[in-house]
Amino acid sequence: MKSSMKSAAMSFAAAVALLGCGHKEETAAPAASGGTQVAGQGDNVIRIGHVAPLSGGDAHLGKDNENGARLAADEINAAGGVRLGEKIYRVEILGEDDKADPKEGTLAAQKLVDEGVVAVVGHLNSGSSIPASKIYSDAGVAQISPSTTAAKYTDQGFKTTFRVVANDIQQGTAMANFAINDFKAKSVAIIDDRTAYGQGLVDVVERVVKDHGVSIVAREYTNNKASDFNAILTKIRARQPDVIVYGGMDDTAGPMAKQIHQLGIKAPLLAGDGTCSPEFVKLAGDGADILTCSRAGEAVEKLPKGAQFMAKYKAKFGSDVQIYAPYAYDAVYVVVDAIRRAGSLDRGAITAAVANTDYDGLTGHISFDAKGDIKNGAISMYHVQDGTLNYLSTTR
Amino acid sequence: MGSWDTFVQQVFNGLVLGSLYALIALGYTMVYGIVNLINFAHGDVLMVGALTALSAVALAHGLAPGIPGWGLMLIGMLAAVPVCVLISLLMERVAYRPLRNAPRLAPLITAIGVSILLQTLAMIIWGRNHRTFPQLLSSDPIAIGPATVTVTKLLVVALSAIIMVALLLLVQRTRLGRAMRATAENPRVAALMGVNPNAVIAATFAIGAALAAVAGVMYASLYSVAHFYMGFIPGLKAFTAAVLGGIGNIPGAMLGGILLGLIEALGAGYIDQFSDGLFGSNYQDVFAFIVLCAVLILRPSGLLGERVADRA
Amino acid sequence: MASFGGTDPHRRAALAATALIAVVLLVLPLAAGWLGPAWVRTLAFAALYVMLALGLNIVVGFAGLLDLGYIAFYAVGAYTFALLASPHLTDNFPSIARTFPDGLHVPIWAAIPLGAAIAAAFGVLLGAPVLKLRGDYLAIVTLGFGEIIRIFLNNLNAPINLTNGPQGITLIDPVRIGPLRFDHGASVFGLALSSLQLYYYLFTALALLCILVCVRLQDSRLGRAWMAIREDEIAAKAMGINVRNVKLLAFGLGATFGGVSGSMFAAFQGFVSPESFSLMESVIVLSMIVLGGLGHIPGVILGAVMLSVFPELLRHTVGPMQTQLFGRILIDTEVLRMLLYGVALVLIMLYRPKGLWPAPQHGVAPRGVAQPPPMPPAAAA
Numbered sequence A: 001m002k003s004s005m006k007s008a009a010m011s012f013a014a015a016v017a018l019l020g021c022g023h024k025e026e027t028a029a030p031a032a033s034g035g036t037q038v039a040g041q042g043d044n045v046i047r048i049g050h051v052a053p054l055s056g057g058d059a060h061l062g063k064d065n066e067n068g069a070r071l072a073a074d075e076i077n078a079a080g081g082v083r084l085g086e087k088i089y090r091v092e093i094l095g096e097d098d099k100a101d102p103k104e105g106t107l108a109a110q111k112l113v114d115e116g117v118v119a120v121v122g123h124l125n126s127g128s129s130i131p132a133s134k135i136y137s138d139a140g141v142a143q144i145s146p147s148t149t150a151a152k153y154t155d156q157g158f159k160t161t162f163r164v165v166a167n168d169i170q171q172g173t174a175m176a177n178f179a180i181n182d183f184k185a186k187s188v189a190i191i192d193d194r195t196a197y198g199q200g201l202v203d204v205v206e207r208v209v210k211d212h213g214v215s216i217v218a219r220e221y222t223n224n225k226a227s228d229f230n231a232i233l234t235k236i237r238a239r240q241p242d243v244i245v246y247g248g249m250d251d252t253a254g255p256m257a258k259q260i261h262q263l264g265i266k267a268p269l270l271a272g273d274g275t276c277s278p279e280f281v282k283l284a285g286d287g288a289d290i291l292t293c294s295r296a297g298e299a300v301e302k303l304p305k306g307a308q309f310m311a312k313y314k315a316k317f318g319s320d321v322q323i324y325a326p327y328a329y330d331a332v333y334v335v336v337d338a339i340r341r342a343g344s345l346d347r348g349a350i351t352a353a354v355a356n357t358d359y360d361g362l363t364g365h366i367s368f369d370a371k372g373d374i375k376n377g378a379i380s381m382y383h384v385q386d387g388t389l390n391y392l393s394t395t396r
Numbered sequence B: 001m002g003s004w005d006t007f008v009q010q011v012f013n014g015l016v017l018g019s020l021y022a023l024i025a026l027g028y029t030m031v032y033g034i035v036n037l038i039n040f041a042h043g044d045v046l047m048v049g050a051l052t053a054l055s056a057v058a059l060a061h062g063l064a065p066g067i068p069g070w071g072l073m074l075i076g077m078l079a080a081v082p083v084c085v086l087i088s089l090l091m092e093r094v095a096y097r098p099l100r101n102a103p104r105l106a107p108l109i110t111a112i113g114v115s116i117l118l119q120t121l122a123m124i125i126w127g128r129n130h131r132t133f134p135q136l137l138s139s140d141p142i143a144i145g146p147a148t149v150t151v152t153k154l155l156v157v158a159l160s161a162i163i164m165v166a167l168l169l170l171v172q173r174t175r176l177g178r179a180m181r182a183t184a185e186n187p188r189v190a191a192l193m194g195v196n197p198n199a200v201i202a203a204t205f206a207i208g209a210a211l212a213a214v215a216g217v218m219y220a221s222l223y224s225v226a227h228f229y230m231g232f233i234p235g236l237k238a239f240t241a242a243v244l245g246g247i248g249n250i251p252g253a254m255l256g257g258i259l260l261g262l263i264e265a266l267g268a269g270y271i272d273q274f275s276d277g278l279f280g281s282n283y284q285d286v287f288a289f290i291v292l293c294a295v296l297i298l299r300p301s302g303l304l305g306e307r308v309a310d311r312a
Numbered sequence C: 001m002a003s004f005g006g007t008d009p010h011r012r013a014a015l016a017a018t019a020l021i022a023v024v025l026l027v028l029p030l031a032a033g034w035l036g037p038a039w040v041r042t043l044a045f046a047a048l049y050v051m052l053a054l055g056l057n058i059v060v061g062f063a064g065l066l067d068l069g070y071i072a073f074y075a076v077g078a079y080t081f082a083l084l085a086s087p088h089l090t091d092n093f094p095s096i097a098r099t100f101p102d103g104l105h106v107p108i109w110a111a112i113p114l115g116a117a118i119a120a121a122f123g124v125l126l127g128a129p130v131l132k133l134r135g136d137y138l139a140i141v142t143l144g145f146g147e148i149i150r151i152f153l154n155n156l157n158a159p160i161n162l163t164n165g166p167q168g169i170t171l172i173d174p175v176r177i178g179p180l181r182f183d184h185g186a187s188v189f190g191l192a193l194s195s196l197q198l199y200y201y202l203f204t205a206l207a208l209l210c211i212l213v214c215v216r217l218q219d220s221r222l223g224r225a226w227m228a229i230r231e232d233e234i235a236a237k238a239m240g241i242n243v244r245n246v247k248l249l250a251f252g253l254g255a256t257f258g259g260v261s262g263s264m265f266a267a268f269q270g271f272v273s274p275e276s277f278s279l280m281e282s283v284i285v286l287s288m289i290v291l292g293g294l295g296h297i298p299g300v301i302l303g304a305v306m307l308s309v310f311p312e313l314l315r316h317t318v319g320p321m322q323t324q325l326f327g328r329i330l331i332d333t334e335v336l337r338m339l340l341y342g343v344a345l346v347l348i349m350l351y352r353p354k355g356l357w358p359a360p361q362h363g364v365a366p367r368g369v370a371q372p373p374p375m376p377p378a379a380a381a
Helices: A002-025 A059-078 A102-114 A126-139 A168-181 A196-211 A230-239 A250-262 A278-290 A306-317 A325-342 A347-355 B003-035 B042-063 B069-099 B105-126 B151-173 B175-185 B187-192 B197-223 B232-245 B250-274 B281-298 C008-035 C037-062 C071-084 C088-092 C094-099 C108-130 C135-155 C195-218 C221-231 C233-238 C243-269 C279-292 C297-326 C333-351
Strands: A045-052 A082-084 A087-097 A119-121 A142-145 A161-163 A187-192 A215-221 A243-247 A269-271 A291-295 A359-361 A364-366 A379-385 A388-395 B142-144 B147-149 C186-188 C191-193
Touching: A045 A059, A045 A102, A045 A325, A059 A087, A059 A306, A059 A325, A082 A325, A087 A102, A087 A325, A102 A126, A102 C037, A119 A325, A119 A347, A126 A142, A126 A161, A126 A196, A142 A325, A142 A347, A168 A196, A168 A243, A168 A269, A168 A291, A168 A379, A187 A196, A187 A230, A196 A215, A196 A243, A215 A230, A215 B281, A230 A250, A230 B003, A230 B250, A230 B281, A243 A250, A250 A269, A250 A278, A278 A291, A278 A379, A278 A388, A306 A325, A325 A347, A325 A359, B003 B042, B003 B147, B003 B151, B003 B175, B003 B197, B003 B232, B003 B250, B042 B069, B042 B105, B042 B197, B042 B232, B069 B105, B069 B197, B069 C333, B105 C279, B105 C333, B151 B175, B151 B197, B151 B250, B175 B187, B175 B197, B187 B197, B232 B250, B232 B281, B232 C135, B250 B281, B281 C108, B281 C135, C008 C037, C008 C195, C037 C195, C037 C221, C037 C243, C037 C279, C037 C297, C071 C088, C071 C108, C071 C135, C071 C243, C071 C279, C088 C094, C108 C135, C108 C243, C135 C279, C191 C195, C195 C221, C195 C243, C195 C297, C221 C233, C221 C243, C233 C243, C279 C297, C279 C333, C297 C333
Parallel strands: A045 A087, A045 A119, A119 A142, A142 A161, A187 A215, A187 A243, A243 A269, A269 A291
Antiparallel strands: A082 A087, A291 A379, A359 A364, A379 A388, B142 B147, C186 C191
């Protein structure tokens, strides 16, 4: 008995000793929580946080965003950094993994706030951005999301939530109009993955198509980790809809498209920005050609600086842009622009400066309305053909 | 499309799913029958099989792009089976054998530890992201009667049936099978009869692992995706199937697997009609657990099991 | 003739140890706060896990009922508090919004007991059908129950939105004691304490209360009844113990601990979602008590603290260490943490299956205590 007490004591002692070793790595400023001042910004570094899923089904999208942010930071540093008064600062991106999970998102947000970031680019998933936004709001940290489209995100009355992409009200409306005008659909089947994003998006689509007299022949639910949709799709097949609408991400939409093809269902698949990626094409195999999807922004490859950005991205990271890297890139530039205009690294000042942004970025002209949504957001439609995403049109 | 057609289609969907569950459930049930251990890491053996096949197929395709799809599938399976068997034997030797006489909880916790280990190793080797399993066989729909199938789905059903028949023959007709049944019944007396229990137990693990490897490759082909966490849910559901059929009972595992697949497919397909829209197909996963609890509470020995659950 | 227990040097040593522990507990968050707020958060979570581990210990350690779905009670406690102290119900049910025009803000002195009571009800509900199951079968059914509860939490957002599904419930009230709001820091006895430190003290106090309850239970008739059914259920029944009620009490009381810590978790995090209550969490709590020492309260506490603190320790040391040694991160800290966790589980079960600090065995005198001299042979009559 005594010897096990001894070993327990020794392990505890070792742990405490390790704790001591841990101290010098701890860069966190022991700031009082809730303050808007940022302490410990020594070594002339501007810390910008970035949160996205770096593991799990959306990891390819998360990595895409983070790459875009890092590309921007590297460019800014290479061009001489940020000059504030006498000092020259370099930009550092602190990347966190939220696993596309709301809980992990809040933990990542708290960690970034504790580490003294001046602003955050993120999160990727609406389901993660929304709970995290409370934490950023409490700390006065500006949060600019490059991909969160759920309307609720900017509807909470926080002064710190911004996004550089259009929201799901615009996106859902564009999708619905496409179904009505281009597909001439008289009946639709709707599936969503129950996440804040998926559900919010198809709710808008449902409302708009109903207003135009289209009938909803099936309303099904799945979850963002499922891979077998045969039961749902078999049910839908019996109702023979003109279009199948899906609210979810590409890692579920891909297998779903394949299974739609395998079951011999002829209806096209209409889905949102979370599915509009090269990864979808890979996952869907033979079924990829049925997808028409929307993106919550301009068609970047068609914009003047777009092609150049794509080439630069590919050269640096060895892979193609997925969806939102250009927006994460622009978000970092918006933060730096705000810092330059505010002339300080105070979180409150930066947030106020972001609200007054008037910036011409890679993705177009960026300015925010009172809620934090981007003004004149665009929705671009794409269609998969022969294994690639083909641009169709843009509505503004 | 009439409702009869839909019904047949759902039944077929359930059959495909159930065949996979049956293959995996066999591994659980054989191991439990012989060493009274719930091998929590079994689902992860499936995962290793799928990912190994992925790498093998990518390698083979890179070396010889002319190999047809079914050839690549064969290569994938031939690569997955030995790797899974090896891992399973290693697991048994290092983690489970020393604990054969330990207090009840120890092997359970160890199995969980092994499961976590396998997942982390897979994360390190194959990364944390979802990997796309290439489409090896055509996924064009084929109409058979009122149901629409694909080559892959037919392969799953056929292969599982063949393997199950082969296993039954092995257990009933061969020396090894007799030894397995004897060891499951009473290891000490079997040892007196000249059976080497360690060897038999190792063989049991190996066979279970081989089945899981095949199931893993089929699973990845069906759903086009493989990642380090993919074994968890199928493992849990297959375990439910094994319990449903009567854990320790081989035909029970097969029956339980098919039955569970059917329950899930039909349940998800018809639950909203039965519950007046209260519950939808998003409750699909819960059927397995409800079945599990119901079976264990009402008939703990399972459908075909005769062993009474009267152990402390 | 007893040479241990109750004598002066022992009592003095025990008092000294208690005082030392009390001082360490009081000072710990201040020291940790100096290192960084993440450490205080870790300590607060450690206290929550201690409560969970103690609760599970009642079911598994004392009563010998293998429960793999324990996290469901944590979930019930968390969601109860979330529903009672957030805008969710008033946002989604107009009738409730009319009854509570200022919103639902049930104070913690009502919400915690309610959460505990509802969790206890679920515990009895779970225990009732499984009374005659033993061992592995019980484990499987409880696992199934735990998963069923999680899936329902994940899907109960249509047709009536009870739990808000995978999006979780946000904007949960923090703990409020009088004028003190725990999500802002406060000044106590002249010391400026951060919100995290306040929560740490609250959770540690609750954990100490739980420890007290457990120690009392252990030595009570009920505790001994639990141990009797753990060792030999049939003999216990023969001795007149009402096995059914005793088992139900084990489930119920164990669930209560889960309910209390769950409500505190909801208030602390301000947000609950079904993802926090997966099977993995149940497994983690189970590993805490098995690794620490099943059925032995100090062991269970040790296990809980170790398994809460060590992964965070790893996260903060191994990353920089790898960068220093190899110039870059070879293995991501998250992955390494899981790897070591799995290895630890296997190794400890292989070499110390009873845990790191197991209960002292009955009938075996501790080493170092003088054995009484052998009795001289009786004189022949």
